[in-house]
Amino acid sequence: MKRRNFLKTGALLSAPLFLRGIPVMASSSLESSVLKTLASASSNCGKILVIVQMNGGNDGLNTIFPLDEWSNLSNARSNILMNESSVLTLDNNVTTGMHPAMAEMRDMYNEGKIMIVQGVSYPNPSYSHFRATDIWFTGEDSSETLDTGWLGRALDTLYPDFPNGYPNQDMPDPLAIQIGSSLPFSLQGPAINMGYCAPDPDSLLNVINGITDPAPNNDYGHELTFLRLMKDQSNVYRTVIQNAYNVAQGTSATYPANNALADQLQIVAKLINGGLQTPIYIVNHPNTYDSHSNQVDSTDKTQGTQATNLQILSQAISAFQQDIEDIGKQDKVTGMTFSEFGRRIKSNASLGTDHGAGAPVIFFGAALNTVPSQVAGSAFPIPGMIGTSPVLPQTAGVNDQVPMQFDFREIYTTIMQDWLCMSETDANGVLSNTFDKLPIFNPTLVSVTDFSNGSDFVTVYPNPVVNRIINIHFRDNVNTMVNIKITTMNGTVIYNSPVRAAGNTLNFNADKIQSSGMYVLEVTYNEYRFYRKIVFK
Numbered sequence: 001m002k003r004r005n006f007l008k009t010g011a012l013l014s015a016p017l018f019l020r021g022i023p024v025m026a027s028s029s030l031e032s033s034v035l036k037t038l039a040s041a042s043s044n045c046g047k048i049l050v051i052v053q054m055n056g057g058n059d060g061l062n063t064i065f066p067l068d069e070w071s072n073l074s075n076a077r078s079n080i081l082m083n084e085s086s087v088l089t090l091d092n093n094v095t096t097g098m099h100p101a102m103a104e105m106r107d108m109y110n111e112g113k114i115m116i117v118q119g120v121s122y123p124n125p126s127y128s129h130f131r132a133t134d135i136w137f138t139g140e141d142s143s144e145t146l147d148t149g150w151l152g153r154a155l156d157t158l159y160p161d162f163p164n165g166y167p168n169q170d171m172p173d174p175l176a177i178q179i180g181s182s183l184p185f186s187l188q189g190p191a192i193n194m195g196y197c198a199p200d201p202d203s204l205l206n207v208i209n210g211i212t213d214p215a216p217n218n219d220y221g222h223e224l225t226f227l228r229l230m231k232d233q234s235n236v237y238r239t240v241i242q243n244a245y246n247v248a249q250g251t252s253a254t255y256p257a258n259n260a261l262a263d264q265l266q267i268v269a270k271l272i273n274g275g276l277q278t279p280i281y282i283v284n285h286p287n288t289y290d291s292h293s294n295q296v297d298s299t300d301k302t303q304g305t306q307a308t309n310l311q312i313l314s315q316a317i318s319a320f321q322q323d324i325e326d327i328g329k330q331d332k333v334t335g336m337t338f339s340e341f342g343r344r345i346k347s348n349a350s351l352g353t354d355h356g357a358g359a360p361v362i363f364f365g366a367a368l369n370t371v372p373s374q375v376a377g378s379a380f381p382i383p384g385m386i387g388t389s390p391v392l393p394q395t396a397g398v399n400d401q402v403p404m405q406f407d408f409r410e411i412y413t414t415i416m417q418d419w420l421c422m423s424e425t426d427a428n429g430v431l432s433n434t435f436d437k438l439p440i441f442n443p444t445l446v447s448v449t450d451f452s453n454g455s456d457f458v459t460v461y462p463n464p465v466v467n468r469i470i471n472i473h474f475r476d477n478v479n480t481m482v483n484i485k486i487t488t489m490n491g492t493v494i495y496n497s498p499v500r501a502a503g504n505t506l507n508f509n510a511d512k513i514q515s516s517g518m519y520v521l522e523v524t525y526n527e528y529r530f531y532r533k534i535v536f537k
Contacts (some may be wrong), residue, residue, distance in 0.1 A: 017238045019245055019267050022260075024179050046487065046520065047419050050268060050320075050335035051282045052261070054313070056290035057129065058339035060359035060402060062306055064116055065097040066389030076396035077347040082301035092372055092383045100302050101311040104318035105364070109384050112370035113321060115363040115440055118387030119405030125341060127355040129290070132340035139412055139431055177241070177271070178282045179264045244274025253323035255316070260286035262316035269323040272333060275488060277517075279420070285313060289339055293350035304351075313337070317364050325366065334365035334419060334441070336411070345396040358390065358402035361411060367419075369442045378439065386438050410435045457530065458523055464535040468513060472506040472523060482506060485522040486513065486534075494519065501525070510536075 087097035264283040296304035342359025416427040486495035
């Protein structure tokens with residue numbers, strides 16, 4: 001039996017790790033070429049992206065209200081629309097309001113920690129939950145179809161020998177962690193499903209030493225050896241996640257009780273605090289947004305199933321942001337919410353809304369381009385919002401849709417280039433097309449790390465580093481103070497000191513670095529700044 005067929009029929013090893021009773025699934029690779037490259041690129045600059053999935057198709061017009069289109073909105077939704085006075089107003093934005101269940105996110109908006117991107121969709125949108133979700137997570141056109149999940153497809157292309165040799169110093173931690181659901185098909189790659197097994201010390205030693213227990217020298221034995229190694233690899237990821245989770249954390253953030261999304265985000269914050277180098281986290285709202293009926297309460301339009309969902313979202317994100325700020329990672333962590341589609345402009349007779357197209361995407365974090373003086377006079381001068389209120393017809397029909405203002409791949413290319421340090425060429429290659437960037441991130445807080453910059457000027461050796469001694473060779477003579485900074489891949493500063501250079505070579509002892517792994521070396525002198533990835537054994 002071929003390994004691929006054997007693995008697809010043998011799912012006994014797909015058991016998740018549980019933290020506080022919540023399943024946590026990790027992958028050392030990503031299935032979609034979009035998210036795979038996002039994760040790979042983000043390791044170059046220590047940034048972290050947290051994706052909050054709002055399953056079911058959130059009604060954007062009952063989340064972010066177009067106050068300047070209120071009359072037309074009222075005509076279309078007289079049976080579900082709340083009184084305008086109930087909508088939460090926003091600072092510096094007279095055209096837009098938030099649902100009253102989102103008080104915490106309204107406060108974050110007023111503090112410059114929320115960015116609303118209006119009317120996000122794509123040409124020829126799908127109104128199928130499954131198809132629309134697939135399109136969002138692969139970055140494909142609606143006319144394309146892929147046959148693998150978005151967290152496993154890259155196993156054969158990125159790591160053709162996986163799990164042999166993984167984890168390693170270049171890939172010590174999972175590239176993606178999904179929290180808050182049972183082991184999904186999205187983790188299924190072309191060959192195997194990434195899961196967890198119970199940790200075992202002997203198994204960990206097997207991975208460390210690159211060995212497996214003896215097995216018969218036949219076809220069955222070869223497959224058994226492979227499965228044992230896959231199990232050992234899963235144990236290693238389980239262990240590094242547990243170790244990061246158990247690092248002591250001092251924080252004033254208070255997470256709401258009985259809020260499953262908050263529980264997931266609290267785990268993410270603990271893993272970030274624990275130094276895990278994983279650059280992409282995916283969490284899932286526990287409730288569906290598929291509100292065909294009873295979206296609002298018949299007697300109080302500010303209440304109902306969507307209000308409950310939005311309150312869970314708002315309270316969870318607010319607590320998470322406070323947590324990230326308390327651990328000093330606010331400039332390194334940003335998040336975004338998305339739902340596979342929006343709802344139609346006109347409500348139905350069941351106090352609900354039907355599948356639609358365009359909807360807002362909400363970013364959260366402290367590195368957003370929301371400073372009023374910076375956006376004044378720009379193409380999008382309203383702080384905290386890109387785009388305008390959706391233009392609604394005076395009398396909406398049952399098939400009228402919220403118009404698209406931005407292709408979701410414009411958001412992807414912005415994340416790749418401005419947050420995760422990818423080049424424009426690489427971002428275009430991932431999306432197989434060119435899309436315009438959006439001014440989502442604060443340009444003064446986004447630093448692009450180019451590891452190829454100055455490759456002729458600065459050489460670092462040996463790499464991997466031996467005995468904590470780092471040698472830097474300059475192409476030209478350097479007779480000045482050189483600042484040496486070493487950070488983890490998530491941006492934590494481990495070493496930062498000026499050193500006098502005289503000539504072509506500079507040597508220094510980085511004995512403060514005790515842990516093995518990959519780090520970023522920053523060399524600064526005069527007006528020059530160079531970055532190199534270095535590995536400590």
